[in-house]
Amino acid sequence: MDKATILSLEQVTLKFSGLTVLKDLSFDIRQGSRTALIGPNGAGKTSVFNVVTGAYSPSSGAVRFRGHDITCMASRKRIRAGVARNFQNIRLMPHLTAIENVMIGQHSRGRGLLNALQPVALFPGNRWRREARDALASASLQKYERQLVGALPYGVQKRIELVRALQADPSLLLLDEPAAGLNLAEKHELAELLTRLLGEDDRTLLIVEHDMDFIGSLCEHVIVLNFGRKIAEGSCTSVRCDPVVQEAYLGASVHLERRGACCAS
């Protein structure tokens, strides 16, 4: 494995009873790269995230992170190793405020009894609270700090989830459809925010998204899945023109009509 490879899936197969969700899937993600994972609905994109973060155990194959086999590593230990994620359907803690949700993301950086007993709600100047407040401010979310997240707008909740994941200080960030459900202005804001937040550090980004313009503005590399298999990999432009990708998305008859136009452009 290349030294610059941060994540590597090797012949990963994931089965649920008779249903094969991922089939002999292999790909490498380079350190510091921004890669998009695309594919039609049900292609297995979120399942890849679940396998990488340990929510699912693969039926066979191996997952390597920084060269170490993490296939059997407990899910809670993977975020400590440097793999953080958000969720396709927002999964914030509804009984916690925005800043408390963000502080949950810090847990992987400060464990042990002494850290667990840090009085974050008593002292505004507490280190963890201050860090969470700064993180919210960096995403222009400071005004929601003390509000319960359940009542906040969808776009705001998405950004809080992103800030929560970043609070773990991950070297690999997995974002599952971060732009889904956002309007055009919100998507631009999110792309700018991601560029700014990721630009500060040498983080690696793996993102599942359907909006190709959003992907184009953020990622230099694209991996395409269909029915749990990798069907294409390359730059954004090359996968757009790939007939196999077009067939997976649009059907065999359509891709033939569009092939010339796409590649001409």
Add this chain to the structure above:
Amino acid sequence: MSGYAGALLTLLAINVVFAYGTFLPMSAGQLNLGAAGFIAVGAYISAFLSNSGVPLYISIPCAAVFAGCLALIVSIPVLRTRGIYLALATFALGQVVQATFLNIPMFGGAAGYPVVEHINSFAIVCTAALVVAVSALIFATRFGISVVAIHDDERVADLMGLNTRAFQAAAFSLGAAVAGIGGALYAHHYSFIEAQQFGFGLSITAVLYVIFGGTQTIVGPLVGAAAFTLLPEIARASQEWRYVLFASVIICMMAVRPQGLVTRASLRRLFEGRARG
């Protein structure tokens, strides 16, 4: 203060301690139907120690530690279960503890166990206030935020790096220790305990305190215990119908406000309203 008011205040203080003993595990998403078991452990152990000549300020903390350690040991198998199975496992645990004390001759068996030392109402109220203050402090820490996160979404909490099993075991054991303190206060105030007092009904009542008051805030169990202790007294004039009235209030409450009397949103509205006013 009249004798009646003093007795009522003492009962309220003991019920508040029982409520926090049940609230701590419930805040981490565990429905503990065996709180009476840990209350019994606290009552019998502290009574045995003080009857053996150990002073109260040692016997009561010892009872809390014993109940907490017992909970930590049993949490290993019990907390492997989820949902209704966890409720049934804790229920069975409470029954096992009750039956155990019922069959130990040293503790008087079915005849009961007299307690020589007495603890007055003032000390009980102070202890209850201390339990509330310590619980509030615990919930002002990262531990408090973590257990609420586990209550809300255990899977995501795990993916965020929280050792969910350890936090749940800690909440379960802390709750048991608090319940043990409640049992010790009960035993030393009423000077007599028998295993039948620590049955399933007591566990359910303690759970109702928390559900009635609300599981989202540290104030909820206090309000719930107060409502459950004082409402039957207010309705005392209606004699035997008071429990029918009280049960009707509970049913209406669960239908209209299942989240309990006190929620974080309602507290926020209250304090923001005061700040504006």
